[in-house]
Amino acid sequence: MKILIVGISSAIAKLLAVQLSDEGHEVSGIDRRGWKNAPIEVFDLDIRKRAAEDVFRKMRPHVVVHMGTVTSLMVPGEERYRINLGGTRAVFDHCRTYGVEHCIFVGRHTYYGAAADSPLYHTEDEPPMALSTFPELADLVAADLYAGTALWRFPELATTVLRLCYTLGPSGHGTLGTFLKGGRVPTLLGYDPLFQFMHEEDVASAIRTTVKKRVRGVFNVVGPPPVPLSIIAHEAGRRVLALPEFVYAIALGRFGLPKLPPAALGHIKYPVIADGAAFRVATGYSHKFDEGKAMRDFREAFPPPERGTQR
Amino acid sequence: MGHADDINSRAARLELPFNRFGYDPYGISRKHIAWGMRAFEPLYRWYFRVKVFGAENVPARGRAMLVGNHSGGVAVDGAMVIAAMFFELEPPRLAQGMVEKFINKFPVASLWASRTGQFTGIPEHAIRLLQDDRLLMVFPEGARGTAKLYKERHSLVGFGTGFLRLALKTRTPIIPFGFVGGGEALPTISNAYSLGKLLGVPYVPITPYGLAIPLPVSMQIHFGAPMVFGGTGDEEDSLVVPWVDEVKAKIASLIQDGLAHRKGLLPAKGQTSRERA
Numbered sequence: 001m002k003i004l005i006v007g008i009s010s011a012i013a014k015l016l017a018v019q020l021s022d023e024g025h026e027v028s029g030i031d032r033r034g035w036k037n038a039p040i041e042v043f044d045l046d047i048r049k050r051a052a053e054d055v056f057r058k059m060r061p062h063v064v065v066h067m068g069t070v071t072s073l074m075v076p077g078e079e080r081y082r083i084n085l086g087g088t089r090a091v092f093d094h095c096r097t098y099g100v101e102h103c104i105f106v107g108r109h110t111y112y113g114a115a116a117d118s119p120l121y122h123t124e125d126e127p128p129m130a131l132s133t134f135p136e137l138a139d140l141v142a143a144d145l146y147a148g149t150a151l152w153r154f155p156e157l158a159t160t161v162l163r164l165c166y167t168l169g170p171s172g173h174g175t176l177g178t179f180l181k182g183g184r185v186p187t188l189l190g191y192d193p194l195f196q197f198m199h200e201e202d203v204a205s206a207i208r209t210t211v212k213k214r215v216r217g218v219f220n221v222v223g224p225p226p227v228p229l230s231i232i233a234h235e236a237g238r239r240v241l242a243l244p245e246f247v248y249a250i251a252l253g254r255f256g257l258p259k260l261p262p263a264a265l266g267h268i269k270y271p272v273i274a275d276g277a278a279f280r281v282a283t284g285y286s287h288k289f290d291e292g293k294a295m296r297d298f299r300e301a302f303p304p305p306e307r308g309t310q311r
Numbered sequence: 312m313g314h315a316d317d318i319n320s321r322a323a324r325l326e327l328p329f330n331r332f333g334y335d336p337y338g339i340s341r342k343h344i345a346w347g348m349r350a351f352e353p354l355y356r357w358y359f360r361v362k363v364f365g366a367e368n369v370p371a372r373g374r375a376m377l378v379g380n381h382s383g384g385v386a387v388d389g390a391m392v393i394a395a396m397f398f399e400l401e402p403p404r405l406a407q408g409m410v411e412k413f414i415n416k417f418p419v420a421s422l423w424a425s426r427t428g429q430f431t432g433i434p435e436h437a438i439r440l441l442q443d444d445r446l447l448m449v450f451p452e453g454a455r456g457t458a459k460l461y462k463e464r465h466s467l468v469g470f471g472t473g474f475l476r477l478a479l480k481t482r483t484p485i486i487p488f489g490f491v492g493g494g495e496a497l498p499t500i501s502n503a504y505s506l507g508k509l510l511g512v513p514y515v516p517i518t519p520y521g522l523a524i525p526l527p528v529s530m531q532i533h534f535g536a537p538m539v540f541g542g543t544g545d546e547e548d549s550l551v552v553p554w555v556d557e558v559k560a561k562i563a564s565l566i567q568d569g570l571a572h573r574k575g576l577l578p579a580k581g582q583t584s585r586e587r588a
Binding site: 116117119120121188189190191192193194225226227228231244245269270271291292 | 330331332334335336337338340412415416417418419420421422425426430431433435436439
């Protein structure tokens, strides 16, 4: 099959591209960040530009995997909206215009939000409470919901919306990996939320399974059961620096901490755990790597700084 | 065997799917349960001298819903029921309460509630835990129950139908229990609702001695035989309310059993934790 991956420059997308190529698919990618020495054809383009449409026109992909959304809160809000909403619209418009058979939108489980009174496990039918708990994620939530509308707007296009939990592995890619990279992991005193993550190889495998099974609908994609943040930090060889909430809020943007909106603290106070049963039933998918392997692989790729090497 | 060893051994016999780090898929930690029980044990055995009757009515395995009366301002009753299930059952079981939403908003309290399986009382949690064959602990009176004044301590306030609908939906047996002593441990003469609002809790109980610290009174828990109702949980209120009243009447009768036992009108069939030890 001809498969086009939008947002090919991310670590998971590269992994996916290689695996799909190895399976014999003809894989291409689009990303304005490019991919040096790529083993597949990569178009260094912005998905919202005219030239990207030409790729669809010429290539006529059977399957499009849209991984081109931005999660980093370091990207200014307006730019995030342009990429996440404008880009998603362009992907679905082109899919419809150029006869794509299957479009996979790769979203995040943070859609469900982290709050004191949230259910511990979230199923796909729940509303996007992230809108009230973390308004800065509204563009990602909107992109997820917009992608879901393709299920009824374009019935001829098989659409799959995946809500992936955090990823962890040797690339250090993603929100959790970035959070763990320093020697000390800043946490909130008196809280130790569960974190749900899967090995990045398993993420690529779950998307490959989606391509193969061509399931329609919205699905949570998860791996092994969640573990507390303190255990993840410990297994990654990091020290936990537990700060009272008011100190943490003041320290954001200072002392090496990223400048995040206060609502981001909700994600280190309360868990966001998705129930992946529907995806497993629909596709027969099961994860290969357990939580220990994901944490070990991360630790080996990103050894703790000098003082943190002792466990 | 010392008490600490005994508690560790009991925690090890909890039939929960702990992973290699000692956590189950809900984040319940064997280590935290053992620590919590070490803190509860002196209260359970010596401070409140809890006597348990009818513990054999609680199934050793499989889903079940403990449903009882609330009193005593700060939910000491819930803590002692958890301790009773841990210390009196063989194998021990973890009773998982459905706690008030405010608990999860406080640091430390949120952490300990999560690690010991005491989750916010929302239907999603109750259904999932029951479908996972856990032992749920429900006080249908909620915060209105703990807010009872001393003179109302043996009464029951309104029960909703939610707990019974959940039992029907998940085909779960209800194990009724009557708890005696909670209202005497914390003799509430008034509740400060405005102060509670300021502190982020439903109310602050006021006692004759000022502080909301429980007194060392003896407590009894009487468990009744399982009550099983047939249905889907979607029935009309006209059908469900009589079943709720049946459970409520059974709990009221178990409270009376506890009071009669106190007055020496009932034989002391209960096995106290001290006698076990």
